[in-house]
Amino acid sequence: MNSPSDSANLKSAIRNLKSAAGAVILAHNYQVPDIYDVADFIGDSLELARQARTVRSRLIVFCGVRFMAETAKLVNPETRVVLAAPDAGCQMADMVTAEALRARKSELGDVTTVAYVNTPAEVKAESDICCTSANAVRVVKSLPADQRILFVPDRHLAAYVAREAGRPLLDSRLPIPDSRLSPAGIIPWEGFCYVHASFRAADVERARKEHPDAFVVVHPECPLEAIDAADAAASTSGMVRLAREHGAIVLGTEAGMCDRVRRDLPQVRCWPLRRSALCRNMKLTRLEDVQAALEGAMPEIDVSAEAAGRARRALDRMMEVPGR
Incomplete structure (x- = not known):
């Protein structure tokens, strides 16, 4: 130091x-x-x-x-x-490869692939549209309701998005390639963020006891049990906006996010849901x-021209979805 x-x-x-x-x-x-x-x-x-x-x-x-x-x-x-x-x-980004995604799409047949931005460029190139935690629900809502969606790579974000967008969450092991036999909905990849996946409802309950006047918000990469126990789920930009509205806030995300809140909003009391929740990278x-x-x-940073063109199209489609 x-x-x-x-x-x-x-x-x-x-x-x-x-x-x-x-x-x-x-x-x-x-x-x-x-x-x-x-x-x-x-x-x-x-x-x-x-x-x-x-x-x-x-x-x-x-x-x-x-x-x-x-x-x-x-x-x-x-x-x-x-x-x-x-x-x-990023460990989660490494949980999906372009080769594995191509194989899964081949198994599933008629499917629309939504790639979280936490993916390599080559995976984005195999996808139809990208999303972030801030706009994932809007991105999925922008797609026709009768489509099957393969959501990569975060299974917890997929579960949250499915619920918020009103789409069924399907079995990630779904093998049926015939779209006539498989219902519309979201098929999750089995990836996760090791920081956010560790949060539980018990963490939220403990925070409420320690900071009873604080608003508790968690990241949508968390398991649903933590999201359901909290007051809200939000991306990190959403957490900053919520911090402006509350004098005291607990953040269920990487612990360093409180540094950002304290920097911009020194009047706000901010605590991490767990101080040990740190992203090594x-x-x-x-x-x-x-x-x-x-x-x-x-x-x-260098991305091959072949992958870049297709990945850029998926990102451009995301950017065209209305909303901040």
Whole structure:
């Protein structure tokens, strides 16, 4: 950990390098506060994708995980994109591959594939439309009700979306390729986020006892039992909006999200549902990594032209769905 003076010097150097390089720094909400301080924009996956799409700088330095940097490259192919921490992956994104998805689609026959943005570019390329936790319900509602939907890769988000969109949740093992014999609904992939999947109703009940005046909101990647016990489910951007409405809030997501709330809304009392709920990959990015990325020491994000074109279409379809 850097001393305060070292951090201040690094931040000053980063700002100078950023100006010289004509760069923009995008950071996910789960980054550490030091990264917030040098970022030009902080947000959730949907906000960052929209921001990346409009960037007119020569370089995007992304502080997050690989699939997010790939998404930035897909929506802004003419801009160089560098992931500040090249080893920052996502375990859930790795739970689905393009090869496995192609095989599953072949088994199911007539199916529409909705890919959570927490997927590799090659998986997005095999999908019909993408979604984020902020717009997943709207995306599914935008599809005809008589369609069968294969939702990859998060099974918990699939269950939440199915309920909120009024679509049946089907057996993930459904083998029937004949759409005449299989009802419309959502077929989940069996992936999960190890941070959010660990939350239970008991965590919410404990939080209510410890903070009886607090509003409890959890991420839709959580199991339904945690969602049902909470006051609301929301993406991280939604959590910030809810925090503005409540003087005290408990967040059932990556524990560092409270750092974001405290930064923007210092008057709000904020507690993580569980202090140990940390994403290892999101915490890999250091100020030194951002500096190195601006100095050209990190490899650029590259997506094959064949995959990029099809993945971009799935992302563009998502962007066209109305709503914030």
